[in-house]
Amino acid sequence: MVGRTIVSTSVLHPRAARNQAGGGAEIEANLTGLKVGATNRRGKFLWLELDDVAEQAPSGLGLLVHLGMSGQMLVKSPDTSPNPHLRARAELDDGNEVWFVDQRTFGYWWLGELVDGVPGRVAHIARDLLDDALDIPALAAVLKTKNTEIKRLLLNQEIVSGIGNIYADEMLWEAGIHPRQKASRISLTRLVALLEAGREVMIRALDQGGTSFDALYVNVNGASGYFSLSLNAYGQAGKPCARCGNPITRETFMNRGSHFCNRCQKVR
Numbered sequence: 025m026v027g028r029t030i031v032s033t034s035v036l037h038p039r040a041a042r043n044q045a046g047g048g049a050e051i052e053a054n055l056t057g058l059k060v061g062a063t064n065r066r067g068k069f070l071w072l073e074l075d076d077v078a079e080q081a082p083s084g085l086g087l088l089v090h091l092g093m094s095g096q097m098l099v100k101s102p103d104t105s106p107n108p109h110l111r112a113r114a115e116l117d118d119g120n121e122v123w124f125v126d127q128r129t130f131g132y133w134w135l136g137e138l139v140d141g142v143p144g145r146v147a148h149i150a151r152d153l154l155d156d157a158l159d160i161p162a163l164a165a166v167l168k169t170k171n172t173e174i175k176r177l178l179l180n181q182e183i184v185s186g187i188g189n190i191y192a193d194e195m196l197w198e199a200g201i202h203p204r205q206k207a208s209r210i211s212l213t214r215l216v217a218l219l220e221a222g223r224e225v226m227i228r229a230l231d232q233g234g235t236s237f238d239a240l241y242v243n244v245n246g247a248s249g250y251f252s253l254s255l256n257a258y259g260q261a262g263k264p265c266a267r268c269g270n271p272i273t274r275e276t277f278m279n280r281g282s283h284f285c286n287r288c289q290k291v292r
């Protein structure tokens with residue numbers, strides 16, 4: 025998509041534009057004619073940075089996309105058969121189309137100004153763990169000041185974004201840290217190692233297409249992920265730890281499951 029100009033836009037369902045003051049018509053009118061300069065993501069928010077928009081928005085303009093529960097951003101050739109859940113569509117100057125397919129309609133598009141390179145609606149979300157501009161030692165130092173269970177901090181999108189329940193369990197297992205260990209009691213070196221382990225786990229997962237347990241989670245070409253085959257902690261309750269053979273424990277935490285090895289990951 026990067027470098028392509030949007031030659032026409034159609035918002036087909038009002039819910040897809042429900043956060044836009046001027047509704048779908050505003051997105052259609054203002055997005056058409058713009059060039060995609062870059063793609064970006066923070067946690068569950070992704071956006072297209074649009075080029076050549078100085079007059080409309082001096083600080084830049086972005087098309088924010090939230091996938092909600094079931095949204096998909098797909099790149100389709102124009103001869104693709106219709107999809108009953110197609111909510112918005114942008115036609116590119118190379119003939120391809122960007123489809124926003126969203127069965128449950130919790131997702132949306134929002135076209136708005138960028139503030140420091142980030143859409144206004146996303147300003148409260150911290151940098152993503154996979155963001156190249158994230159300063160890992162600085163983040164580790166922030167974690168170190170918190171007398172809070174480390175997993176709770178990893179899942180707090182205002183501290184660091186992009187880490188969901190599965191990857192939190194996997195990175196804690198990799199680093200040998202108990203999910204309920206207080207961050208202030210973990211050394212800075214181990215906190216840095218934990219964050220670096222998280223990056224590695226997520227990059228490995230992305231190479232394999234991500235971790236999907238739901239057929240709706242697909243990449244832009246419609247393929248789902250297979251990383252679930254290589255999980256070490258998440259969903260492995262009762263199975264031997266790949267490091268020490270001790271059975272993996274599951275316990276309820278923040279209304280979800282924490283999976284860990286109580287031999288390799290102890291509360292200290």
Ligand SMILES: [Zn+2]
Pocket residue numbers: 265266267268269270285286287288289
């Ligand atoms: Zn173990």
